[in-house]
Amino acid sequence: MYLIIKNTYSGFIQLMKPLRQYFLIIGFISLVPVISSPSVIAAEKPLRNVADLRYGVVLYEYFQGNHFQSLTELMVAKERGGIQGHKDNPELIEGSLSLAFGMERQAGDIYDRLLGEDKPLAVRNAAWFYLAKIRYQRGELEAVKASLGNIVEPISADLVDEMQAMKIQLLIKEAKFEEAETALENVSSGSAAGQQFQYWRPYLNFNLGAIYARYEKLDKAQNFFSKVARERLSKKSFFHKEQLALYDKAYIASGFSSFQQEDYQQAINEFGNVRQSTPLVSDALLGYGWAKAKLGDYKAALVPWTVLSQRPIADDAVQESLIAIPHAYLQLGDTARALDAYARAEDVFIKELALIDEAGNKIVDQSLIELFKLDSTNATYSWLVPENNYLVEPVSRYLLPLFAQNRFQNSIQSLFDLHQVNFRLEAWTNSLDSYRDLMDYRLKAFRVQQLPEGYRDMSSELESITAARNELAATFNQAKQERNVFMLLDEDRQDVLGMVESGERNAELLSANGQNIDVEREWIERYRGLLLWSASLDFDDRLWKVETDLDEIDDILASAKNADNKIQSLITDAPNLKSAQTRIDDYSSRVDVLLASNKAVMASIENSLRAQLFTALALQRQRVQFYLGESRLAVAQLYDNKYLERSKP
């Protein structure tokens, strides 16, 4: 009988379990879409082009869950003048990234800063909303309400759904059933907003059911669990794993609720809807058996319990099934089979106790990094991956309930984050050693290339040569354009031209003095004509020659400038190299200090996790010991009864 009562209590536990799970789920979901939310990338959704490449790089890392890398990219960009052209989004994203990387205080500071400035309404609304989320995570419900109260119309369509969900969740947390119910109903499923709200509705319905169950309003609880469960039947689309798990929980909760209300047939129907493939099926099988037993059909109860008893023994439902089976045999009057079943249970429980001790030893002896298989080469650690993949046997068998606890999750997430930090710092240690060698080499090279005695700055000479070259180029271009042959004469012809021009001047003087110079003028014109004719003949050759000369001058100038640049960089590099060496030494010290602090904090987290692991193991041990004691007691009582029967005269 105690088993039945215990099982009834277990029903309550089952009702509470999904509620806790919901907080886990909502906590997770509320973080994930922060950055992808169009409200954050307000002006640029869909983001087809970035205005600043660095912003795109930040997003690329973030969308892959590489929070550390993404935050670093953002900080480097900030150091180099900040991200341009994306309004306040970089700052909002920094807040979201900080939140996702477990830096709540930093995220809160950023949002506070945004709210302290004169920012557009959309930015202020987003900042208030994410502040509300931070406060929700901290459990500061009044502060959450205050933050949400600061959000004013018009509210971005993408914020509305989650904000409404959060408001309803607050009412549920405060056990304001009717208000929560009304608020949930008011989000009409027929409206556009209601359609978008469909994602949140099952979770809120489930939580309403859970809170009603906690306050023993079982008919109401049943109603809401059924709503969630029926929704599954009405949907034909491919379900998300997480939603399927929620539906299973709803069926189980609904089943236990029916059981509490002594509607055992209904309970059987509800338990029967739970998927066989889910780990939650253990609770359904146990409940199904007890509902059958309540209807007096112990033979039928044995079917799910026998199936259940073959499952891993770490599950408390399986442990209970091992005791329930002989109990059913006794009810059926089959004492021999009951004794066998008790003997098997005793054997299983003893082995289980040994495994628990082995798990305890592993926790003491093994690094938790190894125990949880934390791989520092992975940038992300997702809770959506089945938990067992992350744990070393046999420890994993006992820790599923722990994984549903926020504190445990946070601790292990912090351990993973710091393990990654450790990995990066150690990598930097190696890089810094290489950079130190590189600087030594460069400094040595600099000393070899010490400037020779008598070195003088050639920069001004190079400038005047460049100016002369440009003048020549201008003459060349003009001559080419105007086909002015006299502009590109060689030296001999320039002399002849000089003589012609001198003769012209003299002829003008003589003419001014009244002398007849017609013959001289004719000669001078003839010479000028001859000169023009001869210069025209090789004008194209001259053009080519000057152009080639200009190219040669350009090459020489480029080479001279290159040499000069090298000398200048040598001069300027010397102090830079020394400064880089100093920075390398400084950063090396910082890496060493941080590595030491990191290891110390990791050790503290490991202690915290170990404590939680030991607590879980101790409870498991206590439970198994209890079942072991009960099975032994039952066997003793059976023998006592038999003995008493025989002793009767």
Place this chain on the structure above:
Amino acid sequence: MKVLKVLSLLCFCAFTGNAALAQTASPEVVSPEVSSPEAVLQQNSSALNQDVEDLKQAALNLNRDLLLLEEELLFPGNTQVAVFVSMDVGEFFQLDAVKVKIDDQVIGSHLYTEKQVSALYRGGVQRIYVGNVKSGEHEISAFFTGKGPQGRDYKRAAKMTFEKTSESALLELRIIDSTQKLQPIFEIKEWELP
């Protein structure tokens, strides 16, 4: 009934992590190093969270400084060239891989995971290469492979000549959906330093 109470409390403890009950549990698996761990942890939890956050902040600051130093040492602006990959909504092209050459030398290639492609679709930009080239004219060419319209194998290339000056050269390989041509367009854009 006593048994019942114990059992009930045990079950409750299993889901609430009740500290007091935890201490009454069997001591046989308690760590020798951590005595009454739950109570101590409750007190220190907040301080530990602060430590973790401080440490993360310090690590981020240091990582930033080191990245800046590394870039100055290995890729100074007068020789630096950085190549990025971006992608439009990806309706007409499903990216598998990119190979990049500068002056006919392969300088980078990448085979994309589903997660990385998704990050590109959502507006992320991948920095595929950072390196050094001499001042002057260079040619960059990029080869994109993936699935094109109607899921067929698709391989396209794009190339561009750029002038390396004393400023960092920033080149973006862009995959854009052309709604007019109903096929992807591949182009290279040179950015000016912000």
